[in-house]
Amino acid sequence: MCTGRMDPALIAKAFKNGLDGLVVVGCYFGDCHYISGNYHAQAKIEVTRRLLKHIGVNEDRLAFRQCSSGEASVFVRIISEFDAGVREIGPIGQGGDRVKGPEIFRELKVAEAVLAGEKIRWVIGKRTPFLETGNMYGEIFTEHEFNRAIDMIIVEETEVQKILLKLKEGAQSVKDLASALAIPAERVFRYMTALKRKDMVAINGISGRNPLFQLAAREV
Amino acid sequence: MESNKVLIVGGGLQGIQAALGKAEAGAEVTLVEKFPSLGAERIPRDRIIKPEEAFVNPGLDRVRNHDKINVLTYSDLKKITKDNGKAQAHILKHSLRVDNAKCNDCKACIRVCPVNMFDDFNESFGFRTAVDFFNPGTGEYNIFKEDQPVCQRTCPAHLNIRTYVAQIADGKPLDSLATIRERLPLPGSIGRVCPHPCETACNRQYLDEPISICFLKRFAADAEINEGIEPVYETPEKKYSEKIAIIGAGPAGLTCAYDLAREGYEHITIFETLPVPGGYLWVGIPEYRLPKKLLKREVDLIAKMGIDIKYNTRVGKDISFEDLQKDYDAVFIGAGCHKGLKLRVPGEDEYEGKGIVDCVTFLREQALERSPEAKGKLIVIGGGNAAIDSARVGWRMGFDEVYILYRRTRKEMPANPWEIDAAEHEGVILQYLAAPVEILGKNGRVSGMKCIKMELGEPDASGRRRPVPIEGSEYVIDAETIVPAISQATNLDFLGQDHGFDITRWNTFAIDEETGVTNIPGVFAGGDVVSGPDIAIRAVAGGKRAALGIHDYLRSK
Numbered sequence: 001m002c003t004g005r006m007d008p009a010l011i012a013k014a015f016k017n018g019l020d021g022l023v024v025v026g027c028y029f030g031d032c033h034y035i036s037g038n039y040h041a042q043a044k045i046e047v048t049r050r051l052l053k054h055i056g057v058n059e060d061r062l063a064f065r066q067c068s069s070g071e072a073s074v075f076v077r078i079i080s081e082f083d084a085g086v087r088e089i090g091p092i093g094q095g096g097d098r099v100k101g102p103e104i105f106r107e108l109k110v111a112e113a114v115l116a117g118e119k120i121r122w123v124i125g126k127r128t129p130f131l132e133t134g135n136m137y138g139e140i141f142t143e144h145e146f147n148r149a150i151d152m153i154i155v156e157e158t159e160v161q162k163i164l165l166k167l168k169e170g171a172q173s174v175k176d177l178a179s180a181l182a183i184p185a186e187r188v189f190r191y192m193t194a195l196k197r198k199d200m201v202a203i204n205g206i207s208g209r210n211p212l213f214q215l216a217a218r219e220v
Numbered sequence: 221m222e223s224n225k226v227l228i229v230g231g232g233l234q235g236i237q238a239a240l241g242k243a244e245a246g247a248e249v250t251l252v253e254k255f256p257s258l259g260a261e262r263i264p265r266d267r268i269i270k271p272e273e274a275f276v277n278p279g280l281d282r283v284r285n286h287d288k289i290n291v292l293t294y295s296d297l298k299k300i301t302k303d304n305g306k307a308q309a310h311i312l313k314h315s316l317r318v319d320n321a322k323c324n325d326c327k328a329c330i331r332v333c334p335v336n337m338f339d340d341f342n343e344s345f346g347f348r349t350a351v352d353f354f355n356p357g358t359g360e361y362n363i364f365k366e367d368q369p370v371c372q373r374t375c376p377a378h379l380n381i382r383t384y385v386a387q388i389a390d391g392k393p394l395d396s397l398a399t400i401r402e403r404l405p406l407p408g409s410i411g412r413v414c415p416h417p418c419e420t421a422c423n424r425q426y427l428d429e430p431i432s433i434c435f436l437k438r439f440a441a442d443a444e445i446n447e448g449i450e451p452v453y454e455t456p457e458k459k460y461s462e463k464i465a466i467i468g469a470g471p472a473g474l475t476c477a478y479d480l481a482r483e484g485y486e487h488i489t490i491f492e493t494l495p496v497p498g499g500y501l502w503v504g505i506p507e508y509r510l511p512k513k514l515l516k517r518e519v520d521l522i523a524k525m526g527i528d529i530k531y532n533t534r535v536g537k538d539i540s541f542e543d544l545q546k547d548y549d550a551v552f553i554g555a556g557c558h559k560g561l562k563l564r565v566p567g568e569d570e571y572e573g574k575g576i577v578d579c580v581t582f583l584r585e586q587a588l589e590r591s592p593e594a595k596g597k598l599i600v601i602g603g604g605n606a607a608i609d610s611a612r613v614g615w616r617m618g619f620d621e622v623y624i625l626y627r628r629t630r631k632e633m634p635a636n637p638w639e640i641d642a643a644e645h646e647g648v649i650l651q652y653l654a655a656p657v658e659i660l661g662k663n664g665r666v667s668g669m670k671c672i673k674m675e676l677g678e679p680d681a682s683g684r685r686r687p688v689p690i691e692g693s694e695y696v697i698d699a700e701t702i703v704p705a706i707s708q709a710t711n712l713d714f715l716g717q718d719h720g721f722d723i724t725r726w727n728t729f730a731i732d733e734e735t736g737v738t739n740i741p742g743v744f745a746g747g748d749v750v751s752g753p754d755i756a757i758r759a760v761a762g763g764k765r766a767a768l769g770i771h772d773y774l775r776s777k
Contacts, residue, residue: 118328118331118332119331119332119333119334122332122334123332123334140383142383142386142387142389142390143386143389143390144386144387144389144390145382145386149334149335152334153334156336190347193347194336194347194349197330197348197349198327198330198331198349199327199331200331
């Protein structure tokens with residue numbers, strides 16, 4: 001299997017189930033049997049690290065390293081170094097991270113939903129072609145621009161996924177969601193109108209003067 | 221009226237009604253709308269309306285199907301020209317960025333679109349994604365693509381600023397330099413001297429301070445020198461054989477030559493009066509702002525593309541302008557503004573060259589290292605960058621005291637504020653609200669100047685308050701050298717007497733805004749000789765425009 005096939009959602013799931021560290025060791029750039037697999041792996045790990053940092057997990061628990069299958073000593077060095085680093089950070093949710101357990105596992109559940117969501121997966125997949133060959137119009141993006149876009153998506157997607165996870169429990173109004181999730185009501189409302197526009201939520205009824213929103217049945 | 225053609229701009233409710241009304245009356249109507257759909261056609265999905273319940277303008281179908289109405293959606297009215305009592309409208313029709321023939325309306329793109337933006341269709345009340353549907357009836361989708369960033373739009377040469385700044389942020393200064401060189405052959409020089417209108421417009425200033433766009437360009441150019449790389453500018457395989465003459469090796473002429481060489485023109489000759497290249501960049505901008513060595517290197521790189529620069533050749537004296545027109549297929553005039561304006565006060569003509577030196581000559585002689593002895597007191601008159609340059613150069617030449625005399629106050633000075641600060645810091649004395657009245661002399665040399673104090677009155681056409689002399693406030697200051705730096709003008713003597721060019725009342729060339737061509741076919745102009753004294757990057761833009769015009773002209777001949 002190729003490191004480029006590594007699913008970011010699985011990484012978040014592993015951390016959610018108590019993993020303390022994960023190092024992905026891929027081939028050197030230019031050595032890839034599938035030509036660009038290791039570039040994709042690098043992009044995925046980079047975006048996942050940014051997301052982990054945003055939700056409060058120490059991003060050094062996840063790393064992308066490179067070595068060739070013939071380099072036993074390099075492999076040993078990579079693993080020992082990473083192992084030492086993770087031991088220093090300690091078990092997940094117990095002091096080495098910005099957020100402490102059990103809240104960290106709730107955040108990781110959201111991270112898993114973000115990484116399994118359509119939006120971020122499309123953008124991660126586009127990273128390598130956008131930086132190397134450009135988009136349909138031949139416009140090549142700089143890493144700086146791309147990272148800025150990714151950071152914006154991470155902030156929005158974590159909040160949107162929190163809303164969607166909450167809505168799984170049943171129809172709710174914007175006010176209830178805002179107080180339950182500690183997100184300002186106007187931001188929740190903005191996400192709600194966008195979600196409604198995308199056919200992802202629908203109005204279920206009206207309680208008092210507040211419309212109640214529920215998850216829309218997705219057409220397959 | 222024989223032909224009855226009507227143009228209606230705006231496809232809203234009223235635009236549609238007006239179009240129908242005019243069409244019923246028998247006119248041929250063109251309806252222009254800047255969005256991809258007509259008004260009230262797009263029903264936002266975040267409203268609690270079902271499509272079949274929505275109010276849709278009943279005139280819409282009639283407008284679309286009327287045989288006398290031509291509907292142009294997603295189009296911009298660019299300009300209107302008048303010709304023989306008729307108006308001609310230039311309309312730019314954009315193409316949709318989604319192939320709607322292949323789109324099956326699954327909305328997956330809207331669900332994953334990473335760009336959230338204000339909904340410009342609804343006057344920014346809500347939000348929408350960059351990819352959006354505009355017409356539920358026909359299912360037309362489009363991707364909103366923002367226009368050039370504000371810095372790029374402000375830059376006269378439209379450098380790709382966002383990309384080159386971000387490439388430096390990525391740690392790739394050489395890639396950044398390549399991006400700059402796509403549009404500008406003098407990154408190191410412009411990166412040092414440009415008054416950067418882009419930074420004045422930068423959106424970042426509303427947060428803290430603008431991005432240092434200008435000096436980042438200098439950084440990219442210096443990175444190449446620091447790494448010891450000598451680049452070779454590529455020219456295409458396909459060559460054109462036409463001969464092109466360029467008058468003046470300043471920023472306009474050099475850029476024009478660079479762009480033409482990149483198109484594939486092989487026989488480009490630049491005629492330069494001075495023994496040095498760069499025009500004002502060499503003889504106007506002092507060494508401390510732009511090292512000559514660096515400018516020489518950038519010009520040499522351009523010259524290595526196969527461009528012949530003939531120094532010490534004054535058109536009109538060493539070679540006549542008529543010969544150029546005869547021997548070359550196209551001529552570009554980038555002669556600049558190398559004549560200092562006079563003060564027009566008594567005594568000025570009498571002591572011309574005997575203590576009165578205009579700033580152009582003063583700076584040029586100093587740059588060519590043949591300046592006269594510097595002693596006594598120097599007075600520079602004026603408040604522009606040329607005045608500050610003259611004063612700071614004079615200070616370095618060794619004048620005992622250097623004064624700048626300006627008739628308004630510091631707030632109204634057109635010079636860059638950081639230059640004024642630097643001049644003051646060096647010891648130049650600035651005197652505001654004073655103007656010269658008469659030049660005084662003794663034994664055939666300037667000995668002083670009579671000045672008058674001013675006060676500020678009502679704002680004038682430039683928006684600055686007009687200085688008004690105070691009666692009876694004349695005073696005399698002693699000076700050995702006086703440098704008027706009040707403005708510069710073009711010198712078109714090289715054209716000869718009956719040149720037949722269309723000249724504006726500022727003694728500059730009148731050119732076509734699109735191509736840079738003068739009223740004589742095959743002769744193009746750009747830079748200060750068109751705009752009057754202006755900044756270097758605008759001259760670069762003039763050179764680029766003319767290069768495109770020359771290419772079009774020669775290829776359609």
